[in-house]
Amino acid sequence: MAEKLHFSLVSPERELFxxxxxxxxxPGTEGDFGVLPGHAPFMTTLKExxxxxxxxxxxxxxxxxxxxxDVTPQGLTILAExxxxxx
Amino acid sequence: MASVKDLKTxxxxxxxxxxITKAMQMVAAAKLRRARDAAESARPYATRMAxxxxxxxxxxxxxxxxxxxxxxxxxxxxxxxxxxxDKGLAGGFNSSIVRAARDYIAGQIGAxxxxxxxxxxxxARDQLRRFYGERFIDAPEASVPSLAKAQEISDIxxxxxxxxxxxxxxxxxxxxxxxxxxxxxxxxxxxxxxxxTAPPIDLKGAIYEYEPDEETILAALLPRYLxxxxxxxxxxxxxxxxxxxxxxxxxxxxxxxxxxxxxxxxMNRTRQAQITKELIEIISGAEAL
Numbered sequence: 001m002a003e004k005l006h007f008s009l010v011s012p013e014r015e016l017f018x019x020x021x022x023x024x025x026x027p028g029t030e031g032d033f034g035v036l037p038g039h040a041p042f043m044t045t046l047k048e049x050x051x052x053x054x055x056x057x058x059x060x061x062x063x064x065x066x067x068x069x070d071v072t073p074q075g076l077t078i079l080a081e082x083x084x085x086x087x
Numbered sequence: 088m089a090s091v092k093d094l095k096t097x098x099x100x101x102x103x104x105x106x107i108t109k110a111m112q113m114v115a116a117a118k119l120r121r122a123r124d125a126a127e128s129a130r131p132y133a134t135r136m137a138x139x140x141x142x143x144x145x146x147x148x149x150x151x152x153x154x155x156x157x158x159x160x161x162x163x164x165x166x167x168x169x170x171x172x173d174k175g176l177a178g179g180f181n182s183s184i185v186r187a188a189r190d191y192i193a194g195q196i197g198a199x200x201x202x203x204x205x206x207x208x209x210x211a212r213d214q215l216r217r218f219y220g221e222r223f224i225d226a227p228e229a230s231v232p233s234l235a236k237a238q239e240i241s242d243i244x245x246x247x248x249x250x251x252x253x254x255x256x257x258x259x260x261x262x263x264x265x266x267x268x269x270x271x272x273x274x275x276x277x278x279x280x281x282x283x284t285a286p287p288i289d290l291k292g293a294i295y296e297y298e299p300d301e302e303t304i305l306a307a308l309l310p311r312y313l314x315x316x317x318x319x320x321x322x323x324x325x326x327x328x329x330x331x332x333x334x335x336x337x338x339x340x341x342x343x344x345x346x347x348x349x350x351x352x353x354m355n356r357t358r359q360a361q362i363t364k365e366l367i368e369i370i371s372g373a374e375a376l
Contacts, residue, residue, distance in 0.1 A: 010135055012234050012318055014128040030298050043139070044298035045307055068308065070139050077135050081234070081311065 003037040006075030007053060009062060011083040016062065023054040024076055026069050035076050042071040050086065051078060061086040091361070094354035098347055105343035111176065112336035119266070119329035125232070126263060126322040133319050140312055141281045143305050153302065155309040158278035159254045164201040166224070166244065166253040167192055169215060170260040170320050171208035172328040173229050178335035180261065180269065180328055181210035187271035188259040189218060203253065207240055207321075232325050237318035245310055248277060260320035261327040267334065269327035276316050279309060
């Protein structure tokens with residue numbers, strides 16, 4: 001996949017992830033959703049759950065609580081009150 | 088004139104004071120680095136959140152708009168939140184915030200507004216109590232800035248606002264500009280100030296989708312925005328406090344050094360004068376024989 005999605009995951013304490021990825025799956029309050037490059041502008045609240053980030057066959061998993069996802073043409077931003085990487 | 092022994096005691100005392108101020112300066116320098124890192128790593132969240140809110144606020148107005156964003160329609164009752172540190176020995180750090188807040192409060196009271204005060208941190212509480220003690224609604228300590236602490240303060244504010252007891256909430260803190268400069272800053276947090284914080288996002292003609300709807304998102308987002316603003320004020324305060332303490336302790340160490348030097352000079356002179364006097368006495372005694 002040539003096109004990449006810019007994804008950043010930030011919590012009040014720090015920025016946990018920032019970079020170019022292939023796909024992000026997140027738990028929205030009205031259902032889980034996946035974001036691919038070129039997604040339409042979209043904003044939703046998140047429920048407690050896991051965010052899966054796919055980069056070049058690799059997967060990063062984060063546990064998030066109390067967050068928002070904001071998709072713009074510039075990329076996807078997840079603001080989470082609590083977030084940590086699940087090993 | 089003080090005796091050599093008295094001077095010696097004083098030099099010892101100043102030297103130990105200097106050791107303390109020197110140690111405090113080094114501790115503050117180390118803590119400053121950590122506090123600055125914390126303040127800096129909290130920035131991306133704050134900027135992004137401001138951008139998201141600005142974006143949302145542009146689409147929501149009129150009837151359904153949350154009161155935290157558009158206000159209650161009155162500006163009569165104001166809550167002033169003054170954030171300082173718990174500790175002192177940091178030069179004019181706390182007094183400069185308190186002075187700025189006091190001037191502002193006096194002005195608002197003069198303009199006939201109903202002002203209540205929420206001091207955050209022991210220093211704000213102690214310095215404001217004499218003037219506005221009867222206006223305090225609570226007095227939490229600042230302790231170490233954390234999300235939980237910011238939440239606690241934000242809950243106090245939100246409770247008052249939801250109960251319809253205040254219309255406007257203003258926050259005072261020291262903005263950390265650099266190690267040598269911290270500026271007392273006033274920021275209105277309710278109604279939320281969104282304009283000018285970030286450029287609107289270019290959607291390239293697409294239409295934003297919201298899940299659930301804009302108002303629900305905004306209503307959930309605004310209290311968090313408040314908490315976040317308080318957290319960043321506390322983090323900036325913390326960094327500023329250590330910077331200010333470092334400068335104050337550096338000054339104190341230098342002053343102590345100067346004092347030791349001048350005391351030593353006096354001590355040596357006194358000792359020399361005594362020796363000379365004794366010699367004169369011996370010589371004149373010998374001559375008399």
